[in-house]
Each structure stands twice: as structure tokens, then as C-alpha cells.
Amino acid sequence: xxxxxxxxxxxxxxxxxxxxxxxxxxxxxxxxxxxxxxxxxxxxxxxxxxxxxxxxxxxxxxxxxxxxxxxxxxxxxxxxxxxxxxxxxxxxxxxxxxxxxxxxxxxxxxxxxxxxxxxxxxxxxxxxxxxxxxxxxxxxxxxxxxxxxxxxxxxxxxxxxxxxxxxxxxxxxxxxxxxxxxxxxxxxxxxxxxxxxxxxxxxxxxxxxxxxxxxxxxxxxxxxxxxxxxxxxxxxxxxxxxxxxxxxxxxxxxxxxxxxxxxxxxxxxxxxxxxxxxxxxxxxxxxxxxxxxxxxxxxxxxxxxxxxxxxxxxxxxxxxxxxxxxxxxxxxxxxxxxxxxxxxxxxxxxxxxxxxxxxxxxxx
Amino acid sequence: xxxxxxxxxxxxxxxxxxxxxxxxxxxxxxxxxxxxxxxxxxxxxxxxxxxxxxxxxxxxxxxxxxxxxxxxxxxxxxxxxxxxxxxxxxxxxxxxxxxxxxxxxxxxxxxxxxxxxxxxxxxxxxxxxxxxxxxxxxxxxxxxxxxxxxxxxxxxxxxxxxxxxxxxxxxxxxxxxxxxxxxxxxxxxxxxxxxxxxxxxxxxxxxxxxxxxxxxxxxxxxxxxxxxxxxxxxxxxxxxxxxxxxxxxxxxxxxxxxxxxxxxxxxxxxxxxxxxxxxxxxxxxxxxxxxxxxxxxxxxxxxxxxxxxxxxxxxxxxxxxxxxxxxxxxxxxxxxxxxxxxxxxxxxxxxxxxxxxxxxxxxxxxxxxxxxxxxxxxxxxxxxxxxxxxxxxxxxxxxxxxxxxxxxxxxxxxxxxxxxxxxxxxxxxxxxxxxxxxxxxxx
Numbered sequence: 001x002x003x004x005x006x007x008x009x010x011x012x013x014x015x016x017x018x019x020x021x022x023x024x025x026x027x028x029x030x031x032x033x034x035x036x037x038x039x040x041x042x043x044x045x046x047x048x049x050x051x052x053x054x055x056x057x058x059x060x061x062x063x064x065x066x067x068x069x070x071x072x073x074x075x076x077x078x079x080x081x082x083x084x085x086x087x088x089x090x091x092x093x094x095x096x097x098x099x100x101x102x103x104x105x106x107x108x109x110x111x112x113x114x115x116x117x118x119x120x121x122x123x124x125x126x127x128x129x130x131x132x133x134x135x136x137x138x139x140x141x142x143x144x145x146x147x148x149x150x151x152x153x154x155x156x157x158x159x160x161x162x163x164x165x166x167x168x169x170x171x172x173x174x175x176x177x178x179x180x181x182x183x184x185x186x187x188x189x190x191x192x193x194x195x196x197x198x199x200x201x202x203x204x205x206x207x208x209x210x211x212x213x214x215x216x217x218x219x220x221x222x223x224x225x226x227x228x229x230x231x232x233x234x235x236x237x238x239x240x241x242x243x244x245x246x247x248x249x250x251x252x253x254x255x256x257x258x259x260x261x262x263x264x265x266x267x268x269x270x271x272x273x274x275x276x277x278x279x280x281x282x283x284x285x286x287x288x289x290x291x292x293x294x295x296x297x298x299x300x301x302x303x304x305x306x307x308x309x310x311x312x313x314x315x316x317x318x319x320x321x322x323x324x325x326x327x328x329x330x331x332x333x334x335x336x337x338x339x340x341x342x343x344x345x346x347x348x349x350x351x352x353x354x355x356x357x358x359x360x361x362x363x364x
Numbered sequence: 365x366x367x368x369x370x371x372x373x374x375x376x377x378x379x380x381x382x383x384x385x386x387x388x389x390x391x392x393x394x395x396x397x398x399x400x401x402x403x404x405x406x407x408x409x410x411x412x413x414x415x416x417x418x419x420x421x422x423x424x425x426x427x428x429x430x431x432x433x434x435x436x437x438x439x440x441x442x443x444x445x446x447x448x449x450x451x452x453x454x455x456x457x458x459x460x461x462x463x464x465x466x467x468x469x470x471x472x473x474x475x476x477x478x479x480x481x482x483x484x485x486x487x488x489x490x491x492x493x494x495x496x497x498x499x500x501x502x503x504x505x506x507x508x509x510x511x512x513x514x515x516x517x518x519x520x521x522x523x524x525x526x527x528x529x530x531x532x533x534x535x536x537x538x539x540x541x542x543x544x545x546x547x548x549x550x551x552x553x554x555x556x557x558x559x560x561x562x563x564x565x566x567x568x569x570x571x572x573x574x575x576x577x578x579x580x581x582x583x584x585x586x587x588x589x590x591x592x593x594x595x596x597x598x599x600x601x602x603x604x605x606x607x608x609x610x611x612x613x614x615x616x617x618x619x620x621x622x623x624x625x626x627x628x629x630x631x632x633x634x635x636x637x638x639x640x641x642x643x644x645x646x647x648x649x650x651x652x653x654x655x656x657x658x659x660x661x662x663x664x665x666x667x668x669x670x671x672x673x674x675x676x677x678x679x680x681x682x683x684x685x686x687x688x689x690x691x692x693x694x695x696x697x698x699x700x701x702x703x704x705x706x707x708x709x710x711x712x713x714x715x716x717x718x719x720x721x722x723x724x725x726x727x728x729x730x731x732x733x734x735x736x737x738x739x740x741x742x743x744x745x746x747x748x749x750x751x752x753x754x755x756x757x758x759x760x761x762x763x764x765x766x767x768x769x770x771x772x773x774x775x776x777x778x779x780x781x782x783x784x785x786x787x788x789x790x791x792x793x794x795x796x797x798x799x800x801x802x803x804x805x806x807x
Contacts, residue, residue, distance in 0.1 A: 005707070012700050015781065016729070017783075021729070118736065205487050302738075352744075358619075
């Protein structure tokens with residue numbers, strides 16, 4: 001064996017699982033794409049411009065930090081993903097300085113002030129969104145109607161949840177739930193939604209109100225990437241297949257939230273307990289995007305399965321409280337970043353059970 | 365797979381790639397002109413060198429004498445002349461004195477009919493000293509002197525004797541082939557060990573990816589009329605670790621810091637059982653072993669019976685050399701083995717395989733910061749938190765790491781295998797354990 005070989009010497013294990021940090025990040029980007037394409041189609045090219053602006057701002061900020069700290073982290077995809085998520089959380093017609101500021105804040109302050117990827121204790125995209133939400137609330141709550149309704153009225157459009165929030169103040173009407181409330185107060189629906197609702201009602205003999213079809217398909221005003229529950233769930237399926245996310249956080253999040261909505265959600269329509277409209281609330285706002293793509297952010301969620309369940313349940317409870325009793329219609333972003341803060345504490349108290357160790361000695 | 369026994373916590377499923385060699389019968393490897401026999405091939409203190417340059421040695425002659433309670437004898441694998449005593453690097457990167465022997469003269473055993481001894485007449489003590497004299501160590505990987513392991517301490521009792529036929533390391537098929545080809549000898553070896561440790565029950569764990577081995581061993585046990593319970597197990601790494609194997613088979617957990625005998629169990633790997641048979645019945649020292657030469661870069665992967673001291677380069681040449689440029693050459697399995705940079709490194713008693721891996725088998729990636737995905741925690745069979753341990757070790761806080769169970773880590777590599785950030789977790793654990801031991805010695 002005379003030829004000189006260049007052999008790699010490193011510590012065991014000598015083989016690895018194919019998944020890497022970069023493959024995880026870029027896979028999440030891939031899974032998000034269908035919902036974003038829908039958003040661009042629905043709201044027009046201005047939505048695309050917003051997405052591009054937030055991604056470019058985010059990646060450039062990361063590049064600046066790379067230059068300062070002499071690192072090379074652009075290709076790991078985390079900055080691109082942060083930018084994409086910020087874009088997804090923006091209203092389509094937002095002035096471009098808003099997503100740019102959100103991205104810069106997310107990368108420079110939330111991420112790199114704490115050491116870059118892995119060091120941040122809050123989801124950078126959500127912290128960036130919350131930062132601009134409180135800084136430019138008006139711009140962040142001015143919505144664009146989907147292309148189906150643009151003839152109707154483009155200025156005074158509101159998201160279904162926003163419409164509910166303002167409409168339900170001192171409401172004394174007879175609506176038996178959010179969907180019916182929207183229907184009775186002239187909230188626009190597509191023709192397809194009407195046909196679908198009728199078909200379901202004929203099939204099962206129910207008296208469902210219209211609106212669910214639009215919510216599920218994404219025919220509603222809202223942030224660019226959050227509107228289509230269907231396409232977000234499609235991406236989620238791939239995340240589960242690739243085992244990039246596990247069931248603990250989204251399931252405990254949605255279950256807890258759904259449970260509280262079911263128990264208390266009917267109260268504001270004068271109904272008794274256990275009559276809340278769970279489906280409406282699961283499909284509306286940023287809940288699907290938040291539960292599957294943001295709360296599951298690995299860096300800012302607990303390490304153990306037990307911890308993840310606690311984290312998800314806490315987020316669900318907070319979202320319910322903010323959405324139903326707070327002054328904001330939404331609540332997903334705030335609940336997730338509030339729970340992000342509790343992660344070190346959760347990690348501290350959710351230890352794994354060690355092999356061959358009898359617990360109950362107590363920790364001093 | 366469902367319904368089969370396995371261990372409870374953690375574990376991973378690396379690609380097995382055993383089909384490269386699992387159907388290839390064991391062949392005798394060519395004997396090299398120069399054998400390099402290190403004096404430290406086992407856990408514990410190195411053996412004392414009994415020869416000097418210029419000495420003539422015979423096949424199987426004692427050249428290294430055990431120097432303590434945990435140490436082992438070393439024998440010359442070939443007849444010949446001692447050329448020099450020199451320092452060589454072992455596969456694990458440690459430096460060891462080694463005897464370099466130039467092949468010369470006649471073999472006493474090779475190709476000759478060997479005298480069989482009737483082992484049933486020997487006492488327990490005689491059997492143990494035969495095993496010790498012939499330098500038998502655990503061939504599963506730890507290379508712990510077997511006579512020590514089989515001496516049951518006073519006040520302890522072996523309820524179970526468990527034979528480890530799991531071979532959970534990917535790629536390796538040496539134990540698999542041994543079970544298929546030497547089942548009778550393994551059964552006899554089990555009988556010998558049973559005479560020494562007097563267990564109440566004898567079991568053997570084999571993963572279900574070796575159905576032929578399960579059948580063969582069942583049949584051989586039935587023919588010999590011994591009550592061997594061959595247990596088919598789910599395929600999951602690291603099931604071949606004795607703690608995981610014992611939990612899978614007996615349901616008992618070896619307490620942290622304790623040994624299998626503390627829960628009434630003795631474990632031996634099939635390769636070791638076979639070596640014990642040869643040591644007792646043929647009075648044959650441990651001078652050769654079966655290993656798997658494989659990997660994507662090897663032209664002709666196979667299972668070889670190799671003399672200790674054979675340079676790895678000569679074995680690779682025998683397997684047709686490299687068909688493509690390897691990224692790594694690994695001694696041992698891919699999960700726990702060591703990379704070498706010098707192909708003249710010799711085969712030692714603990715060498716279970718030689719792998720030449722291509723980059724597509726390794727899945728290397730850029731190292732990033734920990735993204736707290738928690739995969740290492742879900743993978744750890746000991747229920748540890750590798751990423752947190754690594755952080756403490758990285759910051760030099762070995763005491764805190766120890767309190768979180770660092771010493772329970774057996775470096776199985778499950779955490780490092782799944783880590784998407786490619787953090788050298790096992791390297792960290794090794795460093796931490798080393799620093800803790802140093803500290804203890806000082807204190």
C-alpha cells in the first residue's frame with residue numbers, strides 16, 4: 001500500500017444520521033413554500049415583495065454578524081427561515097420598512113446578541129414580529145382583501161378574528177358562534193364556501209353556518225403565510241414524515257387551546273359551557289402556522305418530551321386567554337414568546353429517567 | 365418486529381449494511397511476513413515483555429506476561445524471530461510497546477490436527493486458569509480479561525448466564541458467521557462457562573435480522589441437550605451493550621455504577637465463548653480472531669480469520685484493496701470504532717472489524733451550534749442528557765457533569781449519530797470522564 005491516503009481521523013461515531021442543521025432548516029423552508037405561494041397568489045405581487053424584503057434583510061443581517069464574529073452561518077438556512085417566517089407574519093400591504101426592521105431586530109438583537117443560532121431564548125421571527133407590531137401597530141393591522149373580494153371593499157377589511165374582536169364588544173345579538181356572527185354581520189364569503197356549506201348541511205342534516213371552507217382553504221384576509229390552513233397542514237405532513245418535528249408540542253398546544261375554547265368559548269354568545277366553536281378557532285389566525293412551524297422551533301422549545309408537552313399546553317392556555325380576554329384578536333405570537341422564556345425553567349424540572357438509577361432520593 | 369423484546373430507553377437505527385458480508389463464509393487470512401504484537405491489547409495494565417530482539421519464538425509461545433489482576437497474557441501469533449521491540453500506535457490512538465516478529469520456521473498448530481482435551485474432567489479453578497493462561501479477553505469490544513469476569517465474587521450468585529449474539533454494530537458480521545459456522549463449538553463453550561459460573565438459567569440474545577443464526581443456535585442447543593433459551597430481539601442499537609441486553613432479556617436494570625453480577629448476571633459475547641472453547645479444549649492461546657473487512661470502499665468485503673499482529677494494510681490488500689478512495693478507515697464498528705491514519709496499525713484482540721468508508725456512508729456535515737433539538741436525549745440508552753453534559757464539560761465543570769450521570773455514559777455513540785449539528789458529543793464525554801478520573805486520583 002504505497003499510495004498516500006488522506007484519511008479523516010475523528011472521534012466515534014464514524015457514521016451519522018443524514019439529517020443536519022442545514023437540512024432541517026431548508027426542509028422547513030420547503031414545507032412552508034406552498035402556503036406562501038398561495039399568499040402571493042391571493043394578495044398579489046406586493047406580498048412577494050414583502051417576503052423578499054424580509055428574507056433579504058434577515059440574510060444580510062446574518063452576513064453582517066458573520067463578518068463581525070468571523071463565522072460562516074448563512075448556508076445553515078436559519079437566517080433565511082427567520083426572514084421567511086417574518087414575511088409570513090406580515091400583512092400583505094405593509095410598508096417595507098416594517099418587515100425590514102423586524103428582520104434586523106430578529107437577527108441582530110434576538111439572535112446574535114445571545115450568540116447566534118442556538119443561543120437565542122426567543123423565537124427570532126416571532127420576537128421580530130412582536131417588536132414591529134407594537135412599534136407600528138396601525139401598519140401591522142391594515143389588511144388586504146383576498147383577490148375574490150377586492151371589488152367589495154379593500155379599505156375596511158379585517159381578519160375574521162379582528163372583525164370578531166371589535167364586533168363582540170357590547171354585542172347583544174343572537175349569533176350562536178363566531179361563524180354565524182360573521183355571516184350575520186356581512187363578512188364576505190366566497191360562492192364556493194356557500195356551496196360547500198350547503199352540501200355539508202344537506203349531507204348530514206346540520207345547520208352549519210358558512211365560513212369554514214374559506215378559513216380552511218385560506219380565502220380570508222390575514223398575514224401572507226398564515227391564511228391557508230390546508231397548505232400549511234400539507235407542509236406539516238412532510239415535517240412529520242421526515243421526523244423534523246414531533247407530535248408533542250403541536251398536539252398539546254392545539255388540544256389545550258381547543259379544550260378551553262370548547263369549554264368557555266360559547267360564553268360570549270350567551271351559550272353555556274362546552275359549546276365553544278373549536279373548529280373556527282383552530283382554523284383562524286396564525287394558529288396552524290404557530291403551532292406547527294413556530295412553537296416547534298427547536299432552539300426555543302424544551303429538550304425532553306415531557307417538557308415539550310408542558311410547553312405546548314402552556315402556549316395553548318395563553319393563546320386562549322389572549323384571544324378571548326385580551327385586547328388583541330390573535331395571541332399566538334405573544335403566547336409562544338412568553339412560553340419561550342419559561343423553557344430554561346421547564347428544562348430544569350423535566351429530567352429524563354436515567355437507566356439504573358432509582359429516583360426518590362430527592363435533590364438537595 | 366412488534367412484540368419482540370428490546371431495551372426500554374433510547375436507541376437508534378443506523379443503516380445496517382450487513383448484507384455486504386453476511387453471506388460470506390469465514391476465510392483464513394494470509395499470514396504476514398512481519399507481525400506487530402502490542403503488549404497492551406486488553407483493558408488494564410500492559411503485559412510484561414518476555415522476549416528481546418533476536419529471540420526465536422514459536423507459534424503460540426508466551427511473549428507477554430500478565431502483570432496484575434486486570435491484565436492478560438500475550439502469545440506469539442507466528443513462529444519466527446523477534447526483530448525489535450518498538451512503540452506503535454494502537455487503533456485507539458494510544459501508544460504501546462509491541463513485539464515485531466519476522467515469520468520464520470514451522471507452525472505447530474496451523475494446518476495440523478489438534479489434540480482435544482476432555483474438559484469435563486477439569487475443576488472450576490483449572491478451567492479458569494486455562495482461560496487466563498491462554499490470554500482470553502472479551503472479544504465484544506471491551507477486551508476485559510475473561511477469567512476475571514467469570515470469577516464470581518464471594519457472596520454473589522449468577523442466576524443468568526447470557527450469551528451475547530446481538531452484534532448490533534452496523535456492518536459487522538463476524539459473530540453472525542461464527543454462530544452459523546461454529547454453533548457446536550459455541551454450545552460447548554457455553555457448557556464450559558456454565559460449569560464455571562453455575563447459572564440457573566442460560567439465555568442467548570440474537571437480533572431478528574439474523575434469523576438463520578437464531579435457527580442454527582436453537583438447533584445446536586437442542587442437539588446438545590442444553591437448556592439454552594435463544595431469545596430473538598428487535599433490531600436496535602446498542603442492544604449488544606451488556607446493560608441493554610440484560611434489560612431486554614431479564615427485565616433487570618444494572619444499577620448505575622454496578623456490574624452485571626450485582627443483579628445476578630454474567631454476559632459473554634459469542635466470539636469470546638468460542639475463544640474459551642478453543643483455549644480449554646485445544647489449549648490454544650488467543651492468537652487469532654474473526655473480523656469483518658467491509659465498507660463501501662473495499663473491493664471485496666469478507667469475513668476473515670486473522671492472526672493478531674497482522675498489519676491492517678495487508679488485510680485490506682487481501683480484500684482486493686480500495687475500489688474507491690475511502691474517507692475514513694475505521695477499526696471496529698462504525699458506532700464505536702476508531703479511525704486510523706496509519707494502515708500499518710496491527711490487528712489486536714479487540715479488533716472486530718476493519719471498515720473503509722466513503723463519504724456517502726458517513727454523512728458528514730458542517731458543525732453548527734446546538735439547536736436544542738433534543739434528539740441526543742431521545743437516543744441515549746442510559747437516559748442521560750448528552751447536550752447538557754457536553755456544555756458542562758465544555759465549560760470545565762466536570763463535577764456537575766458527573767452529578768448528571770457522566771460516568772454512566774459508555775460511549776455507544778447514539779447521541780453523536782443523531783446530532784444534526786455534528787457536535788462531537790462522544791469526544792466530550794471521553795474528555796469529561798478522563799478529567800474526572802484524574803481528579804479522583806489526585807484527591
